[in-house]
Amino acid sequence: MANGSIDTAALSANRPIVISGPSGAGKSTILKRLFDEYPDKFGFSVSHTTRAPRVGEQHGREYYFVTRGEFQDLVEKKGFVEHAQFGGNCYGTSIRAVEEIAEKGRICILDIEMEGVKQVANHPTFPRPRFLFLSPPSLEVLEQRLRSRATDKEDAILKRLNQARVEMEFARSGEAPHEKIVVNDDLEKAYQEVKEFIVGQEP
Numbered sequence: 303m304a305n306g307s308i309d310t311a312a313l314s315a316n317r318p319i320v321i322s323g324p325s326g327a328g329k330s331t332i333l334k335r336l337f338d339e340y341p342d343k344f345g346f347s348v349s350h351t352t353r354a355p356r357v358g359e360q361h362g363r364e365y366y367f368v369t370r371g372e373f374q375d376l377v378e379k380k381g382f383v384e385h386a387q388f389g390g391n392c393y394g395t396s397i398r399a400v401e402e403i404a405e406k407g408r409i410c411i412l413d414i415e416m417e418g419v420k421q422v423a424n425h426p427t428f429p430r431p432r433f434l435f436l437s438p439p440s441l442e443v444l445e446q447r448l449r450s451r452a453t454d455k456e457d458a459i460l461k462r463l464n465q466a467r468v469e470m471e472f473a474r475s476g477e478a479p480h481e482k483i484v485v486n487d488d489l490e491k492a493y494q495e496v497k498e499f500i501v502g503q504e505p
């Protein structure tokens with residue numbers, strides 16, 4: 303559906319799932335396994351961005367590449383379920399992109415950070431998705447995992463840990479929309495709990 307009306311039928315038949323949690327909590331690891339186990343069941347929406355395409359990137363595949371003006375228009379029309387700026391560029395998940403996944407009969411998985419979660423939860427028209435928070439067992443364990451992942455420099459690790467503290471406090475506060483918090487201590491157990499939340503009780 304286009305032109306501002308929301309395909310609530312598709313979105314309630316295949317309710318999107320918002321998964322959030324600190325960087326390093328294990329979201330990618332768990333989602334990859336879920337997509338491998340259920341290859342036809344899920345989808346990631348294609349985001350909008352104002353950054354320039356990189357070599358090999360295609361409009362509509364990696365991102366919808368738009369101008370700042372086009373991006374702003376969609377913000378004003380409340381066409382994004384959530385949007386943010388990183389490194390001077392705007393990024394957003396459009397309602398339309400999420401609908402497209404639901405219209406294919408798939409569950410859209412939205413892997414988004416805390417500010418985005420708040421926007422989705424407070425969106426004026428977008429039907430409420432289901433919210434899951436993936437937590438590391440502790441900040442100490444998170445620090446070890448970020449260090450052993452070895453993808454970040456020291457200052458990036460410290461920033462992620464600070465942000466993790468804020469996200470974990472938010473998740474435990476009464477303001478957070480999460481229906482479930484899964485603690486990723488033992489990976490197998492966490493995976494089964496995530497799977498039960500996502501697949502075990504549809505829609």
Ligand SMILES: Nc1ncnc2c1ncn2[C@@H]1O[C@H](COP(=O)(O)OP(=O)(O)OP(=O)(O)O)[C@@H](O)[C@H]1O
Pocket residue numbers: 323324325326327328329330331332447448450451486487488489490492
């Ligand atoms: N239960 C676990 N026990 C031990 N190590 C784990 C566990 N879960 C994930 N890891 C490891 O922790 C690191 C972080 O996991 P991952 O990259 O999936 O996190 P993420 O939440 O997707 O982070 P980002 O948001 O930065 O992409 C990885 O090296 C992963 O192999």
